[in-house]
Every structure is written in structure tokens, then in C-alpha cells.
Amino acid sequence: MKNTSPLLSLIATALLIPSLTASDAPILIDLGSGAGKAEGNYNLINGDGLTGRDAIKKILTSYPLVDEKGSPAGTLVVKSDDLVNWGEAESDACWTGSKPAALAGIPASATDDGFYIRCRHGITPTMSFAFSGLPAFQEYSVVFYSARGALGIGVTKLSVVLGKGNGASISSSFENSSEVGTFTAQSTSKGYLTLDYTVPLRGKSSLGALNFISLTPISGTSSVAVPSSISDPSVGALLSLGDATVILKK
Known part of the structure; x- marks a missing residue:
């Protein structure tokens, strides 16, 4: 020097x-309807009740994030392609039953509702969650939850595509009261981390959900x-x- x-x-x-x-402090992400936003420093990602291409246009935006303490925590951009068939879970499709023990302390408003994503015609679409502005090489414990009260038969999978980590899957979203996905992920040297959300095919179609994601920095x-x-x-x-x-x- x-x-x-x-x-x-x-x-x-x-x-x-x-x-x-x-x-x-963890970054807490509430996916689903704006009417069901969790109180506190949760980051709501929703499509304002829109579906199809209109919903995709709405959600393809940049969301400033805060952590559980309310401090700035980077930015999230949600991306998808035109093949994605998704939307906010309607009220009769939300799962209001018991939740996994791992989610103790997380309000039902953050876990009852979520996004569904559907695979059709033998095509598996992808929705990406691209984080930026994170500390470089920061390791996180990632927890995610998927649940539906109807037709949630698909596997919900999150994979690390930018950064380090393997990702995890939830075997079924239907009335899910026991299962969460957990894995460790690490940001890049420039503070980027991208997670892909997919529902692997069962036959020629499949339907899954994604309700909640948390990223907790590892000491x-x-x-x-x-x-x-x-x-x-x-x-x-x-x-x-x-x-x-x-x-x-x-």
C-alpha cells in the first residue's frame, strides 16, 4: 500500500x-398474495393477483430486500421464460393446516399462500431468483417451504445456478405439514447468488408450489x-x- x-x-x-x-439477520421472503403479507420485515414477492403473461410482466422486476432487522440486504430479481404457467394460489388452494416444526415462529401469513408453477406438454419451465448486493463469499443456510391445499402433487426443487451449493427438493406440496427443503449456498466474489425454482415432470405434467424462502447467514x-x-x-x-x-x- x-x-x-x-x-x-x-x-x-x-x-x-x-x-x-x-x-x-436472515432474509425472509413471503411469496404469494399481497393480501396475505406477513407482518414485520418480510419481503413480499407477488403478482397482484394476475396470471399468465400479465403476471410474468409484473413479477419481472427488481425488489429491494431487507433483513429481519429491517436493514438493507441487497436486491432480488425474479425471472422466468414465456413457457412458465404460474400464478398466485387461490384461497381454496392455500394450505392452512399444520406446518413443519422447522417453521416454528414463522407466521401463517407467510406460509399459507404461495406461487404455483405448472409443467405441461413435457416441458419443465424455470423461475429464477437472482440475488445481488450480498456480502462476497457469504454462506447461507437456505430454507424453503411449499404447500397447497389442492393438486399440489409435484416435486418442488430449488437449485443453485450462480454461486456454490447443491439445492434441495420437497417431495410433494399437497397438504405439506412435515417437509421443508434445506441446503447451504454461498454467494460469488461479487455478491451474487441465483436459485432456480423448478417442478420436475411426473409423466408429461406436474404442479408444485413455493410459499416461503429464508436465507440465514452462517457464522x-x-x-x-x-x-x-x-x-x-x-x-x-x-x-x-x-x-x-x-x-x-x-
């Missing part, structure tokens, strides 16, 4: 500290890449830091 004045070192420290904060270390230079217009100075990686210890 080049020699710098005490003033510039102080400026650099002040600029760096906010970007190196890795939260230990340990996360690595945040420091930019090679920092410019502070207020003092007209450029501080060269070189290429460095800072390891955050929790």
Missing part, C-alpha cells in the same frame, strides 16, 4: 466501514473485495489501495 497522510487514511476508513458490515467469515482506489471529491484526493481482500470475522 502506498504511503498516505493521516487525513486520507481516516477518510478511507470512514468510507470502507459501511461496506464491510455483514449482517447475521464464520465472509470476504469483501476492496476496490483498488477510492475517490473523495470533497478533498479532491485519490487514495490507491492496490488489490486487497478483507476477511470479516464475526
